[in-house]
Amino acid sequence: MKLSGAQIVVQFLKDQGVDYVFGYPGGAVLHIYDALFGQEDIKHVLVRHEQGAVHAADGYARSTGKCGVALVTSGPGATNAVTGIATAYMDSIPMVVITGQVATAYIGSDAFQEVDAVGITRPCVKHNFLVKNLKDLPGTLRKAFHIATTGRPGPVVVDIPKDITDPTIKIDYTYPTDVSMRSYNPVVKGHWGQIKKALELILDAKRPMLYTGGGVVLSNSSAELTEFTRALGYPITQTLMGLGTYPATDKQFVGMLGMHGTYEANMAMHECDVLIAIGARFDDRVTGKLSSFCPAAKIVHIDIDPSSISKNVRVDIPIVGDVREVLREMLQMLKAESRRPDAGALQLWWQQIAEWRGRNCLAFDRKSQLIKPQAVIETLYKVTRGEAFVTSDVGQHQMWAAQYYKFDQPRRWINSGGLGTMGFGLPAAIGVQLANPDATVACVTGEGSIQMCIQELSTAMQYRTPVKIINLNNRYLGMVRQWQEFFYEGRYSMSYVDALPDFVKLAEAYGHVGMRVEKPADLEAAMTEAFALKDRVVFVDIITDQTENVYPMIAAGKGHHEMHLAPERELA
Amino acid sequence: MTRRIISLLLENESGALSRVAGLFSARGYNIESLTVAPTEDASLSRMTIVTRGSAEVLEQIIKQLNKLVDVVKVTDLSEGPHIERELAMVKLRAVGESREEYKRLTDIFRGHIVDVTDTTYTVELTGTGEKIDAFIDAAGEKGILEVVRTGACGISRSERSLTV
Ligand SMILES: Cc1cc2nc3c(=O)[nH]c(=O)nc-3n(C[C@H](O)[C@H](O)[C@H](O)COP(=O)(O)OP(=O)(O)OC[C@H]3O[C@@H](n4cnc5c(N)ncnc54)[C@H](O)[C@@H]3O)c2cc1C
Ligand SMILES: Cc1ncc(C[n+]2csc(CCOP(=O)(O)OP(=O)(O)O)c2C)c(N)n1
Ligand SMILES: [Mg+2]
Numbered sequence: 001m002k003l004s005g006a007q008i009v010v011q012f013l014k015d016q017g018v019d020y021v022f023g024y025p026g027g028a029v030l031h032i033y034d035a036l037f038g039q040e041d042i043k044h045v046l047v048r049h050e051q052g053a054v055h056a057a058d059g060y061a062r063s064t065g066k067c068g069v070a071l072v073t074s075g076p077g078a079t080n081a082v083t084g085i086a087t088a089y090m091d092s093i094p095m096v097v098i099t100g101q102v103a104t105a106y107i108g109s110d111a112f113q114e115v116d117a118v119g120i121t122r123p124c125v126k127h128n129f130l131v132k133n134l135k136d137l138p139g140t141l142r143k144a145f146h147i148a149t150t151g152r153p154g155p156v157v158v159d160i161p162k163d164i165t166d167p168t169i170k171i172d173y174t175y176p177t178d179v180s181m182r183s184y185n186p187v188v189k190g191h192w193g194q195i196k197k198a199l200e201l202i203l204d205a206k207r208p209m210l211y212t213g214g215g216v217v218l219s220n221s222s223a224e225l226t227e228f229t230r231a232l233g234y235p236i237t238q239t240l241m242g243l244g245t246y247p248a249t250d251k252q253f254v255g256m257l258g259m260h261g262t263y264e265a266n267m268a269m270h271e272c273d274v275l276i277a278i279g280a281r282f283d284d285r286v287t288g289k290l291s292s293f294c295p296a297a298k299i300v301h302i303d304i305d306p307s308s309i310s311k312n313v314r315v316d317i318p319i320v321g322d323v324r325e326v327l328r329e330m331l332q333m334l335k336a337e338s339r340r341p342d343a344g345a346l347q348l349w350w351q352q353i354a355e356w357r358g359r360n361c362l363a364f365d366r367k368s369q370l371i372k373p374q375a376v377i378e379t380l381y382k383v384t385r386g387e388a389f390v391t392s393d394v395g396q397h398q399m400w401a402a403q404y405y406k407f408d409q410p411r412r413w414i415n416s417g418g419l420g421t422m423g424f425g426l427p428a429a430i431g432v433q434l435a436n437p438d439a440t441v442a443c444v445t446g447e448g449s450i451q452m453c454i455q456e457l458s459t460a461m462q463y464r465t466p467v468k469i470i471n472l473n474n475r476y477l478g479m480v481r482q483w484q485e486f487f488y489e490g491r492y493s494m495s496y497v498d499a500l501p502d503f504v505k506l507a508e509a510y511g512h513v514g515m516r517v518e519k520p521a522d523l524e525a526a527m528t529e530a531f532a533l534k535d536r537v538v539f540v541d542i543i544t545d546q547t548e549n550v551y552p553m554i555a556a557g558k559g560h561h562e563m564h565l566a567p568e569r570e571l572a
Numbered sequence: 573m574t575r576r577i578i579s580l581l582l583e584n585e586s587g588a589l590s591r592v593a594g595l596f597s598a599r600g601y602n603i604e605s606l607t608v609a610p611t612e613d614a615s616l617s618r619m620t621i622v623t624r625g626s627a628e629v630l631e632q633i634i635k636q637l638n639k640l641v642d643v644v645k646v647t648d649l650s651e652g653p654h655i656e657r658e659l660a661m662v663k664l665r666a667v668g669e670s671r672e673e674y675k676r677l678t679d680i681f682r683g684h685i686v687d688v689t690d691t692t693y694t695v696e697l698t699g700t701g702e703k704i705d706a707f708i709d710a711a712g713e714k715g716i717l718e719v720v721r722t723g724a725c726g727i728s729r730s731e732r733s734l735t736v
Contacts, residue, residue, distance in 0.1 A: 119590070123594060130586075130587070147641060285711045307635035307638075309633060310631065382586055
């Protein structure tokens with residue numbers, strides 16, 4: 001088949017099984033947009049800002065496990081996409097971003113809308129390419145998808161100069177089924193001897209702890225993790241990125257760990273004697289002070305990326321491999337093994353954990369005259385029967401969503417953990433909704449964050465993605481205010497958000513339904529009404545208690561055992 | 573902080589060098605020197621990096637290098653017996669007595685004078701970094717007009733070799 005470069009891009013995406021492309025046109029990609037015109041296999045979603053395109057592709061990817069695809073023009077199109085690319089990079093999300101570039105003859109001449117997209121994105125992509133010859137285009141696109149989706153996933157940028165997509169120059173095209181790269185061969189299978197050694201240590205444990213993260217989501221090994229955890233009967237905690245891969249309603253789940261983790265999860269981390277880390281990267285929000293991290297524990301770490309292992313914390317038994325492969329192997333070994341966990345020790349350990357749980361660290365004032373943000377999330381959970389896809393922005397609302405919405409399934413909790421990108425929630429929700437048209441999708445946000453990508457309300461109208469926006473409106477950049485209260489003696493420098501828009505009218509201006517909730521008594525009815533409007537975007541602006549803080553909290557640089565609980569729960 | 577000499581093969585693609593250099597600057601790793609040139613296989617370049625760091629940092633450096641998609645192979649030459657060489661060209665002010673002196677010094681260091689004018693010598697010198705340092709020291713600050721060094725390149729001794 002003879003095709004132009006632009007036609008190759010479109011045909012390749014079809015052959016690659018891509019159904020949605022999120023993007024925004026401009027000079028350098030006009031040939032590609034022309035090739036998209038009038039065909040129906042690839043659905044193109046026109047966003048209102050390139051950051052939104054990349055976040056939407058990201059939400060699509062996180063909720064499905066498939067590769068997200070975004071298409072933007074050169075220059076400002078590419079620079080606008082960078083925040084989205086960095087967001088995907090930090091959370092290891094598979095994504096291909098196609099950026100237009102000025103024609104090859106103009107590269108390096110400060111041409112109109114020229115930026116060095118490959119140079120700018122280099123530190124925040126898994127890999128990137130500049131396509132210099134038309135004949136390399138199919139192979140490069142194939143490599144891009146291969147790299148983005150295998151090993152530790154991540155975003156890949158393909159920068160395509162305008163002359164490469166020239167409609168008058170055509171070459172033979174066939175989809176390159178094979179892709180082989182001598183320099184890229186991620187290890188998938190774990191080392192048998194290491195797995196065996198790890199299992200022995202795991203069965204020797206008296207106070208074991210499973211610490212699992214985003215790698216379990218990325219490897220789709222929720223079923224294996226659940227089976228393994230149940231077979232052992234050990235307590236399990238998860239990072240912000242791992243939530244949902246083990247049912248949060250199960251009694252073995254002790255809650256999230258880390259800076260805003262539960263008392264029981266963090267105390268169990270501090271006291272455990274064997275730590276089983278699975279697809280988690282010992283982030284500083286999780287470990288706290290490294291010198292007092294799990295002081296008594298021997299550590300097993302399963303991760304596909306060798307550079308995640310012993311990066312921040314030295315581990316005793318590293319296993320490089322895919323979580324799913326390794327857990328399957330370990331489960332088989334466990335079945336063949338006559339030894340079982342030490343029931344006596346385990347009973348004592350669970351007793352200790354029950355005591356920590358007794359501190360009830362997530363309790364909050366249910367009689368307040370003001371709407372408590374925690375109550376909003378509980379109500380959301382109730383109204384959506386725990387089955388919604390919940391995207392979030394960044395701040396206090398994000399932490400409350402993570403703490404109070406009990407995710408029982410993977411890929412339902414969609415947030416920017418590594419980069420912490422305000423503005424992520426709404427466009428991501430649009431991507432999630434398009435990928436899961438019949439699902440309930442809620443975006444938990446704050447009045448600060450939502451304004452960073454508010455323009456996507458227009459996209460939500462154009463594509464009829466009936467997401468529900470749950471705005472925890474505390475009139476503060478709450479997370480910033482909280483730090484200023486704790487660490488800057490209450491000097492609230494620039495954290496009060498003045499001159500807020502009327503979100504109800506704003507939603508209406510975009511053609512959506514807006515609702516405002518000001519009293520605790522109205523909360524459930526309003527939420528029920530919002531979610532009953534199945535085919536509408538509803539913006540629920542909820543006026544919450546301005547002074548509420550996220551607890552528990554480990555101050556930066558402190559250890560797991562140095563948590564602060566809400567003042568009324570702090571022991572004298 | 574130990575000194576390490578790391579050798580790597582990378583795809584001979586434009587941008588591959590900046591991926592490596594970018595990695596070092598982005599992660600705050602030290603580069604003492606970096607040299608790169610194509611190999612006998614035109615699709616591959618070979619790079620030698622001299623760096624310093626704690627054991628943990630050096631472990632991360634190797635892992636991060638391996639993670640770069642354009643990097644085909646990485647080896648830490650300092651783990652075994654290896655040979656290290658650097659080339660330097662040193663331009664010296666050679667007048668009066670120092671003309672004879674610098675010639676002798678060059679012979680002692682097994683260098684060559686590759687360019688001569690009425691007032692200058694240019695000396696070519698290969699050896700370890702220390703040898704070149706020693707030459708520069710001996711030549712003395714006053715006599716030196718210009719120094720250019722390639723940075724080290726290295727190869728392991730015996731059968732062990734870095735190939736794809
Ligand atoms: C305001 C704010 C507060 C936060 N507070 C907390 C907090 O209290 N607690 C918390 O946990 N986080 C918190 N975070 C998030 C934190 O910054 C990190 O994003 C998060 O802890 C990282 O999660 P993770 O370790 O699961 O790693 P991820 O970033 O999800 O990394 C996944 C790991 O799995 C590996 N992996 C990927 N694929 C596979 C595979 N197929 N097989 C094996 N391994 C694989 C990767 O190599 C990587 O090491 C907060 C973020 C924000 C913005
Ligand atoms: C793009 C970006 N800029 C700044 C920050 C720093 N930051 C983290 S949380 C936060 C406040 C968020 O406010 P809001 O969305 O109202 O959420 P709240 O904490 O009040 O729930 C800020 C400014 C960030 N994470 N992202
Ligand atoms: Mg706020």
